Amino acid sequence: MVGIAMPAPDRGVLARRDEIVAALKAIVPGEGVIDALTEMRPYETDALTAYRQMPLVVVLPETVDQVSRILRYCYENEVKVVPRGAGTSLSGGALPLADGVLMSMMKFNRILDIDFPNRAVIAQPGVTNLGITRAVEHEGFYYAPDPSSQIACSIGGNIAENSGGVHCLKYGLTTNNVLGLEMVLITGEVIRLGGKHMEAEGYDLLALMTGSEGLLGVVTEVTVRILQKPETARAALVGFPTSEDGGRCVADIIAAGIIPGGMEMMDGPAIQAAEDYVNAGYPRDAEALLIVELDGPEAEVDFLLARVEEIARANRAGYLRVSTSEEERLVFWAGRKSAFPAVGRISPDYLCMDGTIPRRELPRVLAGMRELSVKHGLRCANVFHAGDGNLHPLILYDANKPGELEAAEAFGADILRLCVAVGGVLTGEHGVGIEKRDLMPEMFSEDDLKQQQRVKCAFDDKHLLNPGKVFPVLHRCADLGMMHVHKGQLAFPDIPRF
Amino acid sequence: MTHSALTPTTAEEMRDVLAYAAAEELPVEILGQGSKRALGRPVQAAHVLDLSRLSGVEVYEPAELVLTAKAGTPMAEIEALVAGAGQELSFEPMDFGPLLGEAAGKGTLGGLIGANLAGPRRIKAGAARDHILGLDAVSGRGEIFRSGGRVVKNVTGYDLPRALTGAYGTLAVSTLITLKVNPRAETSASLALNGLSDAAAVAAMCAAMGSSAEVSAAAHLPEGICQRLGVAGEDRPGPVTLLRLEGFGPSVEYRFANLARRLAEFGPAERIGDAASKALWQAVRDVIPFAGSRNPVWRVSVPPASGAELMQRLRSMMPVEGFYDWSGGLLWLQMLDGEVHDVPLRAAIADHGGGHATLIRASAATRAAVPVFQPQPAPLAALSRRLKAQFDPKGILNPGRMVADA
Ligand SMILES: Cc1cc2nc3c(=O)[nH]c(=O)nc-3n(C[C@H](O)[C@H](O)[C@H](O)COP(=O)(O)OP(=O)(O)OC[C@H]3O[C@@H](n4cnc5c(N)ncnc54)[C@H](O)[C@@H]3O)c2cc1C
Ligand SMILES: Cc1cc2nc3c(=O)[nH]c(=O)nc-3n(C[C@H](O)[C@H](O)[C@H](O)COP(=O)(O)OP(=O)(O)OC[C@H]3O[C@@H](n4cnc5c(N)ncnc54)[C@H](O)[C@@H]3O)c2cc1C
Numbered sequence: 001m002v003g004i005a006m007p008a009p010d011r012g013v014l015a016r017r018d019e020i021v022a023a024l025k026a027i028v029p030g031e032g033v034i035d036a037l038t039e040m041r042p043y044e045t046d047a048l049t050a051y052r053q054m055p056l057v058v059v060l061p062e063t064v065d066q067v068s069r070i071l072r073y074c075y076e077n078e079v080k081v082v083p084r085g086a087g088t089s090l091s092g093g094a095l096p097l098a099d100g101v102l103m104s105m106m107k108f109n110r111i112l113d114i115d116f117p118n119r120a121v122i123a124q125p126g127v128t129n130l131g132i133t134r135a136v137e138h139e140g141f142y143y144a145p146d147p148s149s150q151i152a153c154s155i156g157g158n159i160a161e162n163s164g165g166v167h168c169l170k171y172g173l174t175t176n177n178v179l180g181l182e183m184v185l186i187t188g189e190v191i192r193l194g195g196k197h198m199e200a201e202g203y204d205l206l207a208l209m210t211g212s213e214g215l216l217g218v219v220t221e222v223t224v225r226i227l228q229k230p231e232t233a234r235a236a237l238v239g240f241p242t243s244e245d246g247g248r249c250v251a252d253i254i255a256a257g258i259i260p261g262g263m264e265m266m267d268g269p270a271i272q273a274a275e276d277y278v279n280a281g282y283p284r285d286a287e288a289l290l291i292v293e294l295d296g297p298e299a300e301v302d303f304l305l306a307r308v309e310e311i312a313r314a315n316r317a318g319y320l321r322v323s324t325s326e327e328e329r330l331v332f333w334a335g336r337k338s339a340f341p342a343v344g345r346i347s348p349d350y351l352c353m354d355g356t357i358p359r360r361e362l363p364r365v366l367a368g369m370r371e372l373s374v375k376h377g378l379r380c381a382n383v384f385h386a387g388d389g390n391l392h393p394l395i396l397y398d399a400n401k402p403g404e405l406e407a408a409e410a411f412g413a414d415i416l417r418l419c420v421a422v423g424g425v426l427t428g429e430h431g432v433g434i435e436k437r438d439l440m441p442e443m444f445s446e447d448d449l450k451q452q453q454r455v456k457c458a459f460d461d462k463h464l465l466n467p468g469k470v471f472p473v474l475h476r477c478a479d480l481g482m483m484h485v486h487k488g489q490l491a492f493p494d495i496p497r498f
Numbered sequence: 499m500t501h502s503a504l505t506p507t508t509a510e511e512m513r514d515v516l517a518y519a520a521a522e523e524l525p526v527e528i529l530g531q532g533s534k535r536a537l538g539r540p541v542q543a544a545h546v547l548d549l550s551r552l553s554g555v556e557v558y559e560p561a562e563l564v565l566t567a568k569a570g571t572p573m574a575e576i577e578a579l580v581a582g583a584g585q586e587l588s589f590e591p592m593d594f595g596p597l598l599g600e601a602a603g604k605g606t607l608g609g610l611i612g613a614n615l616a617g618p619r620r621i622k623a624g625a626a627r628d629h630i631l632g633l634d635a636v637s638g639r640g641e642i643f644r645s646g647g648r649v650v651k652n653v654t655g656y657d658l659p660r661a662l663t664g665a666y667g668t669l670a671v672s673t674l675i676t677l678k679v680n681p682r683a684e685t686s687a688s689l690a691l692n693g694l695s696d697a698a699a700v701a702a703m704c705a706a707m708g709s710s711a712e713v714s715a716a717a718h719l720p721e722g723i724c725q726r727l728g729v730a731g732e733d734r735p736g737p738v739t740l741l742r743l744e745g746f747g748p749s750v751e752y753r754f755a756n757l758a759r760r761l762a763e764f765g766p767a768e769r770i771g772d773a774a775s776k777a778l779w780q781a782v783r784d785v786i787p788f789a790g791s792r793n794p795v796w797r798v799s800v801p802p803a804s805g806a807e808l809m810q811r812l813r814s815m816m817p818v819e820g821f822y823d824w825s826g827g828l829l830w831l832q833m834l835d836g837e838v839h840d841v842p843l844r845a846a847i848a849d850h851g852g853g854h855a856t857l858i859r860a861s862a863a864t865r866a867a868v869p870v871f872q873p874q875p876a877p878l879a880a881l882s883r884r885l886k887a888q889f890d891p892k893g894i895l896n897p898g899r900m901v902a903d904a
Contacts, residue, residue, distance in 0.1 A: 115801075115803075116708055117701075117704040117708070117802070117803040118704070118801045118802055118803050119704075119707060119708060120801070139708075140710070141708075161653065162653045162657070164651060168650075168651060169650075172624070172628065173651070173653075175628075175657065175660070176624055176628050185877075185881070189877040190877070191875075191877055191878050191881065192875075192878075193878075195801070195851075195852050195853070196801035196851065196852075197799045197800050197801050197827055197851075197852065197853040197854070198620060198621070198625075198799055198824060198827055198828070199614070199616075199625065199799050199854075200854075201854040201856070201871055201872035201874065202871065202872070202874055202878070202882055202900070203661060203664070203665055203669070203882050203885055203886075204614075204627055204660050204661050204663060204664055204665075205661070205878075205881070205882075205885075207627060207657045207660030207661050207663075208656055208657060208658075208660075208661045210657065211653045211656065211657050212656060216656075228708055228709055228710045229710065230710060231710045251561045251562075252561075254561060254563060254681075255560060255561045256681075257584060257681030257682070257684070258681075259680070259681070296710075296712065296749070297710065297711075297712070297749055297752050297753050297756070298752070299748045299749055299751070299752035299753075300745060300746055300748065300749030300752070300753075303746055303748050303749065304746065356647075356649040356650075356651045356652055357649065358559075358562050358564075358648065358649060359561070359562055360559075360561065360562060385651070388649070388650045388651045389649050389650070389651065390651040423647075423648055423649075424647070424649055425647045425649055425652045425654045426654045427652070427653050427654050428649070428651035428652060428653065429651060429653055430653075431653055432653075432654060432655065436654075440654075440655070443647075443654060444644065444655065445643075445644070447641045447642060447643050448643045448644050448645065449655075450641075450643075451637060451641065451643040451645075451658070451888075451889070452645070452655050452656050452658065454888035454889070455656050455658070455661075455885065455888060456656075457884075457888055458881065458884040458885040458887070458888045459881070459884075470655065480888075481888075481891065483520065483521075483639055483891060483892075
């Protein structure tokens, strides 16, 4: 593995492998335990394929009771566990550990309840994101958060990563669309949070679980909100001579009180790659291309598109087309949606980064990335969720050329540092995982990180769930629990009043 | 039993106060404007940590849709500021003054986050927890920590800002808060259906929510409640069901027509224009029908479609009146005999699809004796206690506010 160190495997656990496999087989009968090397191979990486690691053993439970017994066994015997959904994580969140059990949740693949009056669906965590929409679309409903991986990724993985997609700007991330869940703690205890009603009582543990990257508990059931599909959707394709013009147009649209269903931008290199790949009719001479999609009642969409056109012209749009049919709208999106494979054609490998910035910093960050591209000697193409400032720079490299992966990683890290420096964050939707783990101190102080790890201790005091992810340094919970205050040593003028 | 008040003016002073309080194991009561101390469980603390001098908006950027302000900033100041730029907090924070018999228009940003406020727009726009982006806070250990950020899309680390929202100041004291703001709708209108039974009203509201009309509030006021909203011209006698539409002018008109067609089986649709509609929803939001009394008031959250059934069951068990918000998912109940009826109320909720009940108005003695917040199953309660211990190991922050002995 390049660059990132993982905790050293526990020799004691490695030596006990046969015993652990036997114990798991006693809990999950039949083919639910995979311990042959060749059969474990598909699990050695997630979508961050630069990193690979064989797990100790793979287990595929089918019932909540099995999950509970597996976790209790691991807790009592101090064995690490990595939960896994569909393995599409781009940050290495599902990367196995040599001394850890990999627990795949993909046999939890049923939808348990569809409740249209309450606009709720209860699903097992292995159901795909798109599977939920498929199950309700005959009544005109859909599940709003739409990661590009929606055909493959699991709803459990979505919870763990707080996934989002093109629709997030208007309809929110996973965290805004989840009503409840059932989860199993590392001790084997089963806990239910929320339900079909709004607002769970007590501390908002639902919020903590969403985006917890498999470190706090294993999700075994999810209740999500479904929405009625918008009546119509139309898109405008707008080309600008500079990215500054595009960035200003985005800001003006929002300032006019318009929240589009989706607002995506591509830079010059991404436009060329996409146009070569799908011939969507993108303007090749544009430096920035904006797709603005408005969805909702027909009358509203028509009305707002006219306003968007005005705003675009005021911002020097050199090219402007509004979709007049559903086919045309889909063609507009075809280039954006295939930007990743399109870039895959012009470069043997690429690294997809994921940072968020305040929108107004867009021109500065794009200029900074051009400088970094020179510094690291690698090309970079940009596609991003312009409406919410979530960037996805694609760093092009060739893994077969010595040193290029390392250069790409260094380039990526510099981009994320730049995002933080302008007031943004390290990851907008892909998670920290192992990829951005060592950059966490760029954004957080030691005290910030300690307080986050204390949350982990409340759920998992032995650090057995997915350790080595998210946090750059592992502290023992006992150390984190210490208080460093000493009577009388703190200066505060009002103390006598106590 | 309060002995003294501390009024830190900076996060560093706050840290020093709390570090000292932790070392001495001296509990503190955290107060914004303290306007709502007559709510929740009475706090067992000898000292007050008053946030009123930690006040002021630091950054407001309308084009970025974000606002950052110190925790003690009055909400009135924030709401006026964003209104000036044609924006609003779309979760419509409710004003508890009238219901509790106190002054209206009070409350701070920290208190709003502490209580996770939400108004009728909850069904479309979420609650405060859906709009918080980041915060700086001081834990019960006397350590400053920062979490979240200033951008809308962020999954860097655990979501502590949301976890602290609704924690009633029992985990940490926030000092600086960043919120997402939204454009204020250009106009609004409400569709009223008159004379529906509770069951028919809930069916109509669920049908409206399941349509593409983008309904932004749905309430049902049974017979006699509407007159008590205190809104001029709304003194209709029978039950009324209200559905709100907001947005750009042509959009609202178009959606109104579609929705009226869709709900035709429930009777003719009456149209209530922008100004009257706003007054109505503010009164619903602030639970005006139950203002001016001292009877116990409960706030009950259930799956929307079970609201009416639950209400019918309760009426057969106790002298209660109530009305529905959130498409039937939020029931405001007033106990007419002055008793709280917590045990049968919670049992009935459990029987009708689950949910929770929070006691909002009752005497201090009652609030110390009856669980104000929904009691939790043992493993969940234990997890919550472990979480509290990680933030506030000495139990100095608002002890007793959420649960007795914690
Ligand atoms: C081509 C492509 C496009 C993508 N586009 C987007 C996008 O637009 N937006 C976006 O947000 N993401 C995107 N992703 C990233 C990825 O699809 C999401 O992060 C997704 O939510 C991961 O789901 P998964 O089921 O594959 O989880 P996995 O990769 O299997 O696991 C991800 C994390 O979740 C944990 N986990 C999984 N299941 C559970 C469970 N049941 N309980 C507890 N923890 C669990 C794992 O431990 C791990 O930390 C994309 C990925 C690819 C490959
Ligand atoms: C049981 C209960 C249920 C309620 N439910 C609702 C509701 O559903 N909707 C609604 O609109 N209102 C609700 N409220 C009312 C809400 O408390 C007040 O409207 C709001 O807090 C007013 O702000 P304030 O500054 O006066 O708050 P205060 O009364 O001063 O404080 C409110 C709570 O927040 C804490 N707090 C204040 N500042 C901070 C800070 N900086 N950091 C951390 N914690 C802080 C306080 O300790 C206290 O627990 C509820 C209150 C209670 C007790």
